[in-house]
Each structure stands twice: as C-alpha cells, then as structure tokens.
Amino acid sequence: MIYSSELIKGTLKTIVLQQLKQNGKMYGYEITQKVKELSKERIAITEGALYPTLHALEADGLVHTETEYIGKRVRKYYRLSTSGENKVLEKVNELAEFMNTMKFLLDIKTA
Amino acid sequence: MIYSSELIKGTLKTIVLQQLKQNGKMYGYEITQKVKELSKERIAITEGALYPTLHALEADGLVHTETEYIGKRVRKYYRLSTSGENKVLEKVNELAEFMNTMKFLLDIKTA
DNA sequence: GTCCAATGCATAAGATTATTATGTATCTTT
DNA sequence: AAAGATACATAATAATCTTATGCATTGGAC
Numbered sequence: 001m002i003y004s005s006e007l008i009k010g011t012l013k014t015i016v017l018q019q020l021k022q023n024g025k026m027y028g029y030e031i032t033q034k035v036k037e038l039s040k041e042r043i044a045i046t047e048g049a050l051y052p053t054l055h056a057l058e059a060d061g062l063v064h065t066e067t068e069y070i071g072k073r074v075r076k077y078y079r080l081s082t083s084g085e086n087k088v089l090e091k092v093n094e095l096a097e098f099m100n101t102m103k104f105l106l107d108i109k110t111a
Numbered sequence: 112m113i114y115s116s117e118l119i120k121g122t123l124k125t126i127v128l129q130q131l132k133q134n135g136k137m138y139g140y141e142i143t144q145k146v147k148e149l150s151k152e153r154i155a156i157t158e159g160a161l162y163p164t165l166h167a168l169e170a171d172g173l174v175h176t177e178t179e180y181i182g183k184r185v186r187k188y189y190r191l192s193t194s195g196e197n198k199v200l201e202k203v204n205e206l207a208e209f210m211n212t213m214k215f216l217l218d219i220k221t222a
Numbered sequence: 223g224t225c226c227a228a229t230g231c232a233t234a235a236g237a238t239t240a241t242t243a244t245g246t247a248t249c250t251t252t
Numbered sequence: 253a254a255a256g257a258t259a260c261a262t263a264a265t266a267a268t269c270t271t272a273t274g275c276a277t278t279g280g281a282c
Binding site for chain 2: 003006008009010022035040042043095096097101102103104105106108110
Binding site: 116117120138139140144158159162163166181184185186187 | 257258259260261262263267268269
C-alpha cells in the first residue's frame with residue numbers, strides 16, 4: 001500500500017534533506033530507491049516531484065552538486081551545504097513537533 | 112510558533128473529519144477555534160482553506176449539513192455521514208502509519 | 223543481436239489545495 | 253460609535269504535486 005500523495009506534500013524536502021544528511025552525497029535516482037526501500041515501498045517519490053525539488057534546494061543554497069560520469073551516463077550528486085545542515089535540523093524538529101500535535105489532535109495511540 | 116503551512120497540506124481533511132467525529136456536529140468557525148485551541152495556537156486553519164474543504168467533503172457525501180439561525184446570523188452545521196464515519200477511520204489509520212514511517216525515515220526519537 | 227527493463231537526467235501541462243484578499247452581514251464590548 | 257469577534261463565502265494567486273513526455277545509457281533475457 002502506497003501512502004496517498006497528499007501526505008507526501010510538505011514532507012518531501014525534509015525527507016530529501018535527511019537522506020543527504022545520513023548518506024553524505026547522493027544522486028536523484030538513488031534517493032528515490034533508498035526512500036522506497038526504507039519505507040517498504042510505501043513512499044514512492046516520482047521523478048516529476050524529485051527533480052524540481054532538488055533544483056529548488058540548490059537554488060536556495062541548501063545543497064551543492066557535483067557531476068560524475070559512470071561510463072557515458074551522467075550522475076548528479078547532491079550534498080548538504082552548511083546552511084542545509086542547519087535547515088535539516090529545523091525541518092526535522094518542526095515535523096517531529098507537528099506529528100506530536102497531530103497524534104494528540106487525532107487521538108492516535110502510540111504503537 | 113505556527114507550523115509551516117506545507118505541513119497542513121494533506122492533513123486538513125483528516126483534521127476536520129476527526130473533529131466532526133469527536134464532537135458530533137460543528138460549524139466552520141467552531142472548527143477553526145477548536146483546532147486552534149487543541150493545537151495550542153500552532154495550527155491556524157484559514158477560512159479560505161476551510162470552507163472549500165467543507166464544501167468538498169459535502170460534495171463527496173462524507174458530511175451532511177443543517178442550517179441554523181442564531182438570531183439573524185446563519186450557522187451551517189456539519190455532521191459525518193455513514194461513509195464519512197468510515198472515511199475518518201481510514202484517514203486516521205493511514206496518517207498514523209505514515210507518521211510511523213516518517214519517524215523511522217527521519218530517525219526521530221519518541222518524546 | 224535484439225528487445226525490454228532498469229538506470230538516469232529533465233521539463234511541461236494539468237490538477238490540487240493552500241494563501242491572501244476581498245466581500246457581506248451580525249453581534250458584543252468598550 | 254467604533255472596533256473586534258462571529259460567520260459565511262468566493263476569487264486571484266502561489267506552491268507543489270501527478271502524469272506525461274522526452275532523451276540517452278546499460279544490463280539481462282531470449
């Protein structure tokens with residue numbers, strides 16, 4: 001079962017930043033696969049969502065890129081900048097608090 | 112501190128449905144105030160977001176409405192339909208699971 | 223050796239759903 | 253009398269996703 005796409009909205013940037021934090025440098029396709037695996041197939045990041053997001057993170061100076069060639073195929077690696085490292089902490093903290101609030105609001109018992 | 116609006120996206124319908132479940136019948140303004148109170152001012156539902164959402168829930172047959180007059184002032188009460196009662200269970204369960212997945216993905220420790 | 227699936231990037235049209243602004247009107251408090 | 257709270261609603265705009273499309277390389281199956 002895949003989570004309905006509305007839920008991903010608003011958390012995608014946070015997920016991507018956190019993956020970069022945990023893995024140092026990653027390329028786009030790798031991020032989709034890693035998140036798919038970690039979420040047991042329940043979070044599917046589409047390319048149409050991912051690439052614009054990565055470009056936005058770069059435009060905001062939260063990540064830096066390096067291009068590598070594997071044979072003739074291009075890979076664009078992304079890595080957190082210093083401000084990106086701060087941002088991921090902020091974002092994850094905010095989401096953690098938000099989830100606590102939602103748990104209370106929705107009367108959800110902890111598993 | 113108010114949660115950034117991106118986080119609300121995708122959870123607003125669930126919040127509204129759950130409030131209706133917990134309180135039987137409610138009118139729009141009441142929902143905004145109740146959520147504001149329960150979230151300690153951290154979730155602010157704007158009218159421009161709420162009313163279209165309520166209308167959509169009604170169009171989907173998840174809620175029924177009754178209009179009441181308090182003096183000359185109109186109040187439109189919303190109440191879950193039978194399919195709305197099923198829907199709220201689905202939505203809350205999905206969100207609960209999603210939050211567990213996110214907690215794992217983002218390496219968040221339980222408070 | 224050819225074809226399909228997977229890998230890898232990217233953008234564009236369209237849909238969804240929020241923000242912000244605006245409008246109307248009543249009621250309460252100062 | 254004025255301001256703020258109550259109460260509904262819609263429209264223009266913005267953000268951000270889905271879906272579709274495009275291009276190109278690589279690996280495995282047949």
